[in-house]
Amino acid sequence: MHVIGLDAATADPESGSPGAGDGRLDRFEALLAAGETIEPRDWMPDGYRRMLLRQIAQHAHSEIIGMQPEGAWLTRAPSLHRKSVLLAKVQDEAGHGLYLYAAAETLGVDRAELLDALHRGRQRYAATFNHAALTWADTGAVAWLTDGAAVVNQAPLCHTSYGPYGRAMRRVCQEEAFHVRQGYDLMRALCEGTPAQREMAQDAVNRWWLPAVALMFGPPDTVVPGADQGTAAFGARVSRQAIAWGIKRHTNDELRQRFVDHCVPQAERLGLTLPDPGIRWNEERGHYDFGPIDWDTYREALGDDTHIARQRLAHRIAAHEDGAWVREAAAAYAAREEAR
Amino acid sequence: MTEAVALLTARLGDDALVLGQRLCQWITRAPTIEEDLALSNIALDLIGHARTLFTLAGELDGTGRSEDDFAYTRSDREFGNTLLCELPNGDFAVTIARQLAYSHYAVLYYEACADTAHPELAAVAARAATEVDYHRRHADGWTVRLGLGTAQSARRMQAGLDHVWPYIAELFDEDEVVRRMEAAGAAPSPAPLRARWEERVGEVVERAGLAVPAPRWRARGGRQGLHSEAFGPLVAELQSVYRQFPGGIW
Numbered sequence: 001m002h003v004i005g006l007d008a009a010t011a012d013p014e015s016g017s018p019g020a021g022d023g024r025l026d027r028f029e030a031l032l033a034a035g036e037t038i039e040p041r042d043w044m045p046d047g048y049r050r051m052l053l054r055q056i057a058q059h060a061h062s063e064i065i066g067m068q069p070e071g072a073w074l075t076r077a078p079s080l081h082r083k084s085v086l087l088a089k090v091q092d093e094a095g096h097g098l099y100l101y102a103a104a105e106t107l108g109v110d111r112a113e114l115l116d117a118l119h120r121g122r123q124r125y126a127a128t129f130n131h132a133a134l135t136w137a138d139t140g141a142v143a144w145l146t147d148g149a150a151v152v153n154q155a156p157l158c159h160t161s162y163g164p165y166g167r168a169m170r171r172v173c174q175e176e177a178f179h180v181r182q183g184y185d186l187m188r189a190l191c192e193g194t195p196a197q198r199e200m201a202q203d204a205v206n207r208w209w210l211p212a213v214a215l216m217f218g219p220p221d222t223v224v225p226g227a228d229q230g231t232a233a234f235g236a237r238v239s240r241q242a243i244a245w246g247i248k249r250h251t252n253d254e255l256r257q258r259f260v261d262h263c264v265p266q267a268e269r270l271g272l273t274l275p276d277p278g279i280r281w282n283e284e285r286g287h288y289d290f291g292p293i294d295w296d297t298y299r300e301a302l303g304d305d306t307h308i309a310r311q312r313l314a315h316r317i318a319a320h321e322d323g324a325w326v327r328e329a330a331a332a333y334a335a336r337e338e339a340r
Numbered sequence: 341m342t343e344a345v346a347l348l349t350a351r352l353g354d355d356a357l358v359l360g361q362r363l364c365q366w367i368t369r370a371p372t373i374e375e376d377l378a379l380s381n382i383a384l385d386l387i388g389h390a391r392t393l394f395t396l397a398g399e400l401d402g403t404g405r406s407e408d409d410f411a412y413t414r415s416d417r418e419f420g421n422t423l424l425c426e427l428p429n430g431d432f433a434v435t436i437a438r439q440l441a442y443s444h445y446a447v448l449y450y451e452a453c454a455d456t457a458h459p460e461l462a463a464v465a466a467r468a469a470t471e472v473d474y475h476r477r478h479a480d481g482w483t484v485r486l487g488l489g490t491a492q493s494a495r496r497m498q499a500g501l502d503h504v505w506p507y508i509a510e511l512f513d514e515d516e517v518v519r520r521m522e523a524a525g526a527a528p529s530p531a532p533l534r535a536r537w538e539e540r541v542g543e544v545v546e547r548a549g550l551a552v553p554a555p556r557w558r559a560r561g562g563r564q565g566l567h568s569e570a571f572g573p574l575v576a577e578l579q580s581v582y583r584q585f586p587g588g589i590w
Contacts (some may be wrong), residue, residue: 064373067367067368067376068368071367071368072368074364074365074367074383075361075364075365075577075578076577076578076580076581077581078412078581078582078585078588078590079408079412079582079590080357080387080390080391080394080407080408080411081391081590082590083364083387084384084387084388084391087364087367087380087383087384087387088384090367090368090376090380091376091377091380091381091384094373094376094377094380095377097373098373098374098377101373136581189589189590192589193585193588193589193590194585194586194587194588194589196585196588197585197588197589200585315368315369316368318369319368319369319370319371322369322371322431323370323371323372323375323432324371325490325492325493325496326371326372326375326432326486326493327371327372328489328490328492328493329485329486329489329490329492329493330372330485330489332488332489332490332493333484333485333488333489336488
C-alpha cells in the first residue's frame, strides 16, 4: 500500500540540482514534457532522485511493516477460507515490498541499506500502521479502507515519470484492487452476521476511517483559509514540485476527495456509519463534503513514540537480527558455490 | 471401510492444518522477505490441502461436516495430527528440519494414495503431491545451504535435525484404521514408505555435510489425540475468534 506520511512535508521541494550546463537538464525536462519515462541510465536532478527514493523506500517499508497488523491475525482467522485469503494478501504485501525495494535499488542504494535506514528510524513508513489491529474486523477494515486509499493513490503512480517505479506500481495495483474487494467482502459478511459481528465491524471502521483519510494521502496541500495554512502551503510546494517532475499526478487533497467519494456509498451499502458527522453530499461541488482533519492533534497522537510504533519497529528489528545467521549462511553458501 | 477412509482423510487434513498454522506464526518474522513469501506460500498450500481433505472427510463419514466444522469445533483431543506437525517452530533450522521430514513423507504418501486409494482421495492426493514436492525442494535447498553455510548454521541445522528426528517414526505408524483401509485396498499403509524416505532424506542430509540422527526414543500419541502440551494453545489460538462469536457467519 502506498502512503505519503506526515513527514513527506520535510522533503525540501527546492532542492533540485542547479541546471546542468551541458544540456542534461534540458534533455530531462524534454523527456518529461514528451511524457516519456525516465530510466535508471538517464541523467536526473538530485532533487528528483531524492524525492523518488524517499517515496519508493517509504512505500516499500510500508508494505513490510503493514504485514504486521494483519499478519498477527493469520493464526486466528475464523474460517479456513478467510485464513487462505489473508495469507495470500500478506504474501502479496511481501511481494510488493520486494518489487519496490528492487525499484529503489535502480537509484543506486541496496536493500540492506534501506532496511537499515528503516530500522534506525531514518526512513519512515506509513503512520497508518502505528494503529493497533485489535479485532478480526480490523483486518477487513484495513483491506477495505487502507488498501482502498492505497489504490486511489497508486492508480496514477502506474504512470509516474520514473520507469522502474511505474512498472512496479502496475503489478502492485492489480493486486491491491483485489485486496480491497476482499476486505469489502469480509466486512459484508460481518454486517450480515450476528449483532456482535456487526458491532465488531462498526468498531473497526470507527478506528480505521480517519487514519485512512488522513494518513494515506499525506498532509493537506491545498491552501484554504483557516487552520493549517502553513502546513498546507508547504505541502502545496512539495506537491507542485512532485507534479512538475511527473512523480505525482494529483494533489493529496484531490486524491483524498476521490477516496471519500468512493467510500461513502460503499459504507451505506454495508449499513456502516463512517465516523464523521460532516459527511454529506454537496450537489454544487458534485462531491461529498467531509469534516476538517485536525492535523496538529493528529500528528501529536501519532508520533514515532507511541507504543505501537515502538512495537512495529522492534518486531521488524527482532526478525532481522534473529535471521542474521541464516542470511550469513546463505551468503557463505552462495560464495562457495560460485567458487566451485 | 468408508468410515476408516474418512478417519484417515481427516488425519491427513489435521497434519496439513496444524503444520500450516505453525508456519503462519513465522510470517513477518522470517530471516528475509523472500522467506516470508516462501513460508506463507507453503502455509497457503497446506491450508488448501486441509480444506479439501476435511470437506472430503465430512462427505465420506456421512456427517456432512464442513471444513470449518473440522477446524473450529473439535477439541484438542479430537485432532489426529502427528506430534511432528505440532512441534513449536524453534529457530529457522528446526522449522526447516520439520519441513524436510514432513514434505518428504507427504510426497511419498500422497503419491502412494494417488496410485491406490479411494478414487476421491486419490484425486486430492495427486494434486497435493505436486505441491508438497515444491515444499520438499524448499526444505532440501535450505538444509544444504545451512549445512554448508557457516559453522554456526551447520551446528544449528544439525541441532534441528536432532530435535525433530524422534518425531518421524509416528508418520509411518500403522494402526487399526490404516490396516483396515489397506486390507480393503482403499488407501496404502505409510509403513513401507519409510525405507524410501530414509534413502531420500539421507541423501539430502549427506549433501549438507550433516549426520543422520539416531534417536534413542520415539514420540507417539498424536494419531490417537494424545498431543503435546504446546498443542492446547495452538488450538485455542486457531479457534479463538470463531468461538467468541457463536452463530457467526464468516
